[in-house]
Amino acid sequence: MAGHDHSELTKGGAHPHHVLPQGMIFLIAGGLFAGMAATIGAAFMIPEPLHSNTFFMQSLALAIAIFKACLVVYFYMGVKFGTRLVKIFAYGGFIWFFTLFIMMADYTSRPMEPVPGWETVPSSALPRNTVEDPE
Amino acid sequence: MSATLIDNATAEQPRNDRNYLNADHTLKSWLLTVDHKRIGILYLIAVTIFFFIGAVAAAMIRYELTSPHGILLSSEVYNKTFSAHGIYMVFQFLVVAIPAVLGNFLIPLMIGARDMAFPRLNLLSWYMFMTGGLLITLSFILGGVDAGWTFYVPLSTLSETQISLCLVGIFITGFSSIFTAVNFIATIHKMRAPGMTWYRLPLYIWSHYSTAIVILLGTPVVAITLFLVVVERGFGFGIFSPELGGDPVLFQHLFWFYSHPAVYIMILPAFGVISEIITCFSRRPIFGYRFIAYSSVAIAFLGFLVWGHHMFLSSQSVLQGLIFSIITWILAVPSAIKVFNWTTTMYKGSIHFSTPMLYALGFMGLFLIGGLTGLHLASIDTDVHLTGTYFIVAHFHYVMVGGTIMGYLGGIHFWFPKMFGRTYSEMWGRISAMIVFVGFNLTFFPQFIVGYLGMPRRYHYYYFAPEWQFYHILSTAGSTVLGIGFLLPGIYLTYAIFKGKKAGPNPWGAKGLEWEQAGSPPITENFEKPVLVLEDPYNYNPEEDSKMYEHEVESADMLGGRK
Amino acid sequence: MSGHAHAQGDGPEVYFQYEDIDQQQESYVVGMWAFLMTEVMFFGALFLIYTLYRWKFHDTFFLAHEQLNWKMGGLNTAVLLFSSVMVAFAVHFAQKGKKTAQLICLGMTLMCAFGFLVIKSFEYGAKGDHKLYPNYTFEYGAHDKDHKVESWWDDNLPAFMHIEKKEQHGDPKNAKLFYSIYFTMTGLHGLHVVIGIIAITSLMVLIIIKSPLITDYVPTELVGLYWHFVDLVWIFLYPLFYLIPR
Ligand code: HEM
Ligand SMILES: [Cu+2]
Numbered sequence: 001m002a003g004h005d006h007s008e009l010t011k012g013g014a015h016p017h018h019v020l021p022q023g024m025i026f027l028i029a030g031g032l033f034a035g036m037a038a039t040i041g042a043a044f045m046i047p048e049p050l051h052s053n054t055f056f057m058q059s060l061a062l063a064i065a066i067f068k069a070c071l072v073v074y075f076y077m078g079v080k081f082g083t084r085l086v087k088i089f090a091y092g093g094f095i096w097f098f099t100l101f102i103m104m105a106d107y108t109s110r111p112m113e114p115v116p117g118w119e120t121v122p123s124s125a126l127p128r129n130t131v132e133d134p135e
Numbered sequence: 136m137s138a139t140l141i142d143n144a145t146a147e148q149p150r151n152d153r154n155y156l157n158a159d160h161t162l163k164s165w166l167l168t169v170d171h172k173r174i175g176i177l178y179l180i181a182v183t184i185f186f187f188i189g190a191v192a193a194a195m196i197r198y199e200l201t202s203p204h205g206i207l208l209s210s211e212v213y214n215k216t217f218s219a220h221g222i223y224m225v226f227q228f229l230v231v232a233i234p235a236v237l238g239n240f241l242i243p244l245m246i247g248a249r250d251m252a253f254p255r256l257n258l259l260s261w262y263m264f265m266t267g268g269l270l271i272t273l274s275f276i277l278g279g280v281d282a283g284w285t286f287y288v289p290l291s292t293l294s295e296t297q298i299s300l301c302l303v304g305i306f307i308t309g310f311s312s313i314f315t316a317v318n319f320i321a322t323i324h325k326m327r328a329p330g331m332t333w334y335r336l337p338l339y340i341w342s343h344y345s346t347a348i349v350i351l352l353g354t355p356v357v358a359i360t361l362f363l364v365v366v367e368r369g370f371g372f373g374i375f376s377p378e379l380g381g382d383p384v385l386f387q388h389l390f391w392f393y394s395h396p397a398v399y400i401m402i403l404p405a406f407g408v409i410s411e412i413i414t415c416f417s418r419r420p421i422f423g424y425r426f427i428a429y430s431s432v433a434i435a436f437l438g439f440l441v442w443g444h445h446m447f448l449s450s451q452s453v454l455q456g457l458i459f460s461i462i463t464w465i466l467a468v469p470s471a472i473k474v475f476n477w478t479t480t481m482y483k484g485s486i487h488f489s490t491p492m493l494y495a496l497g498f499m500g501l502f503l504i505g506g507l508t509g510l511h512l513a514s515i516d517t518d519v520h521l522t523g524t525y526f527i528v529a530h531f532h533y534v535m536v537g538g539t540i541m542g543y544l545g546g547i548h549f550w551f552p553k554m555f556g557r558t559y560s561e562m563w564g565r566i567s568a569m570i571v572f573v574g575f576n577l578t579f580f581p582q583f584i585v586g587y588l589g590m591p592r593r594y595h596y597y598y599f600a601p602e603w604q605f606y607h608i609l610s611t612a613g614s615t616v617l618g619i620g621f622l623l624p625g626i627y628l629t630y631a632i633f634k635g636k637k638a639g640p641n642p643w644g645a646k647g648l649e650w651e652q653a654g655s656p657p658i659t660e661n662f663e664k665p666v667l668v669l670e671d672p673y674n675y676n677p678e679e680d681s682k683m684y685e686h687e688v689e690s691a692d693m694l695g696g697r698k
Numbered sequence: 699m700s701g702h703a704h705a706q707g708d709g710p711e712v713y714f715q716y717e718d719i720d721q722q723q724e725s726y727v728v729g730m731w732a733f734l735m736t737e738v739m740f741f742g743a744l745f746l747i748y749t750l751y752r753w754k755f756h757d758t759f760f761l762a763h764e765q766l767n768w769k770m771g772g773l774n775t776a777v778l779l780f781s782s783v784m785v786a787f788a789v790h791f792a793q794k795g796k797k798t799a800q801l802i803c804l805g806m807t808l809m810c811a812f813g814f815l816v817i818k819s820f821e822y823g824a825k826g827d828h829k830l831y832p833n834y835t836f837e838y839g840a841h842d843k844d845h846k847v848e849s850w851w852d853d854n855l856p857a858f859m860h861i862e863k864k865e866q867h868g869d870p871k872n873a874k875l876f877y878s879i880y881f882t883m884t885g886l887h888g889l890h891v892v893i894g895i896i897a898i899t900s901l902m903v904l905i906i907i908k909s910p911l912i913t914d915y916v917p918t919e920l921v922g923l924y925w926h927f928v929d930l931v932w933i934f935l936y937p938l939f940y941l942i943p944r
Contacts, residue, residue, distance in 0.1 A: 057943030
């Protein structure tokens with residue numbers, strides 16, 4: 001990759017290594033709007049019993065969102081045509097995002113604790129800023 | 136024999152009068168500079184001021200603790216004092232000091248570039264840093280902050296002090312370090328001179344690269360977390376508030392998700408400095424280059440997976456605590472690798488006990504103690520007893536002062552001739568290095584003991600156990616010595632900037648582009664001639680230095696340190 | 699900035715710290731991606747918070763979300779998607795060196811951005827009327843009748859597609875949590891839109907006055923990357939807030 005970047009041909013060139021063709025832009029745009037329609041459509045038109053299956057519905061919505069995100073990142077943001085370095089940073093950020101979700105391990109394993117935890121709000125946690133208690 | 140280098144290294148290269156310091160003298164030329172070296176100096180001035188403010192707060196804390204009943208401060212003021220100490224020292228000094236001062240100054244020089252990739256962004260980060268610092272200072276002028284540097288909710292959301300303002304300041308400072316990190320990343324990736332391959336980079340660059348990665352991935356998380364506290368205080372939203380069903384421990388999770396990596400933001404650059412100093416003053420190539428380089432990267436990534444060790448006693452689940460405890464133990468390995476490698480580097484080298492080396496040796500001893508006590512804290516069962524006591528205070532001062540500040544001072548002393556083109560008094564340098572070492576141990580070792588006995592942190596009295604006064608007085612006495620140790624360099628270095636003897640381009644006989652191919656001080660474009668790198672780094676040879684060590688060269692070869 | 703070491707004829711200018719134009723352009727792109735990485739983590743923390751509370755209080759979140767206007771949100775999605783397409787075209791034309799076309803596309807983007815904010819402000823305003831600002835004024839369920847607005851959909855589709863409205867409203871406290879997250883996330887996203895507007899406007903002005911700062915397509919590409927990121931965030935925000943499944 002680095003080989004062709006610094007070859008004599010491109011050296012000092014003012015021109016980008018890759019231009020996303022107009023047809024492609026239209027195509028991706030079509031994909032994005034179709035994705036949007038699919039999201040809304042899925043939220044309202046999927047029949048029961050699937051419609052009340054939260055897990056299914058949520059996965060579907062996220063899958064469509066991820067599909068759209070991939071289109072944007074891959075084509076519009078040019079990661080597909082970017083150097084290896086750009087790819088590393090682009091994917092790295094999105095992958096590292098998931099380390100945050102290690103926190104969920106804490107919350108899902110709290111019910112295993114022998115003592116009551118977050119489930120019961122301790123009486124010491126007095127309400128504030130609530131309408132019931134204007135003080 | 137050891138002090139000779141600095142004296143006879145004056146006339147190695149015909150000196151060019153033009154340099155980055157005298158390129159222009161107006162104040163405007165400094166405040167609007169885009170030269171990475173000048174920006175480094177601007178940072179130097181700024182962090183020194185913030186360090187001074189933090190140190191005054193520390194002195195007040197130590198004075199207060201000499202009596203079991205407290206002397207000077209009310210509880211409220213005491214809370215604000217230790218908060219000020221923590222906030223200034225961590226956010227305005229430790230996180231920034233080495234990367235922004237030495238990193239800015241040296242990275243382009245070390246990789247053979249004319250400047251950072253984004254010079255104007257670099258200047259912008261300095262201004263953001265100053266804005267953040269000013270807002271924090273303003274918050275203390277307007278009444279102070281009493282939630283400690285950790286800002287745990289609901290304490291920080293309920294407190295009636297200037298927390299919002301202070302948090303906004305920290306937020307801005309955080310973005311300043313993000314921009315610095317962006318600059319480092321782009322510079323290290325794209326600006327290396329021809330021939331400067333990744334494995335020819337000085338280890339200093341590797342550690343700064345790892346630091347930049349940690350800053351990029353961690354700082355935004357703490358920024359948003361602190362922002363949420365501001366929102367909660369300002370608009371009455373309630374993301375962490377238990378009465379809405381929110382979980383305050385979530386704040387701790389998010390806070391430590393950054394703040395554990397942040398301790399590596401503080402220590403990794405110091406590792407880099409130490410690698411440079413140890414090799415130079417042992418006259419030996421570094422032992423295990425790739426191990427040290429990759430251990431930095433390993434620390435950067437693994438450092439993100441251990442934050443839970445700060446939360447063993449919060450309502451985090453025991454299972455999660457267990458996992459974090461194990462990963463923390465694993466994380467100690469890469470740090471240990473470095474210390475072993477430095478030790479081996481020195482083995483049969485020709486060691487010069489010059490000032491930077493004294494700091495580096497001090498660093499190794501103190502970091503060792505700090506790291507090992509960290510392992511006491513990393514085991515859940517001992518941590519249950521030690522958390523929230525002075526044992527922790529001692530632990531993190533051993534790593535942050537004994538590690539980062541020793542590294543910083545060592546680095547400043549090492550590169551001082553490069554930065555200002557003059558040399559300081561070697562005698563005073565050594566004396567003050569010794570004073571710092573002695574004063575430091577006197578201050579913080581008693582805290583291990585008193586913490587182990589049960590002295591809680593953040594208390595300003597201990598009338599229930601007056602027998603602890605002995606340790607506290609020792610500690611306060613030590614901190615006075617330590618203070619003198621910090622003041623002395625301030626004096627003789629400032630003196631040397633103006634009156635010191637002129638230094639040659641390479642007063643230490645060190646290897647590296649900044650020494651071998653740039654003047655002292657360097658010109659604005661850093662290098663007179665185009666740079667081409669053909670050598671591995673740390674191409675030292677103990678033989679060159681003193682023939683009588685000849686037989687050791689073979690063992691150096693056998694150990695694989697020499698290429 | 700004394701020496702711009704080597705400007706090459708009428709080609710783009712190479713700043714003095716760089717060796718050649720390739721190095722310069724790549725540095726900028728890499729720098730921008732490094733910054734976007736932090737942006738991912740910035741919003742990432744918020745998405746984590748959302749996930750946690752959503753998992754914890756799913757039922758209340760579902761009920762609370764029904765007060766959000768999914769049509770407005772959908773309209774905003776369309777607006778942002780369209781603006782993203784426009785930016786992609788702007789970058790395309792910048793790379794081809796077609797200035798007028800590029801300016802037109804940027805202008806369209808700018809209009810979309812303002813449109814987004816206007817729609818958003820209507821939405822926020824409506825939330826205020828319904829006493830849904832998550833501060834001391836918060837009064838969950840104050841205006842129940844109004845959210846019948848949604849029923850247009852129910853009236854126009856066969857019965858099996860109707861969305862059943864549950865009777866209860868969930869726990870008002872947790873609903874306040876929902877709105878706290880909603881306002882924080884959409885608010886920060888809105889802030890990013892504002893920053894984007896500033897960036898695009900400055901870019902356009904610099905291009906129009908033929909500023910020496912803009913000598914090639916890279917500034918447009920960087921602004922484009924940023925704007926696509928803003929769009930990206932919204933792509934997730936929309937289904938997660940406006941279309942929570944039961
Ligand atoms: C080599 C390994 C290290 C280990 C195993 C380690 C372990 C720990 C543990 C377990 C704690 C939590 C104690 C508690 O709250 O009960 C802790 C606290 C702390 N450590 Fe370390 N640590 C290490 C290195 C460092 C380094 C290099 C630094 C900084 C440069 C550092 C700075 C801190 C700070 C600031 C705290 C206290 C934070 C607070 O509660 O205010 N540690 N360490
Ligand atoms: Cu830690």
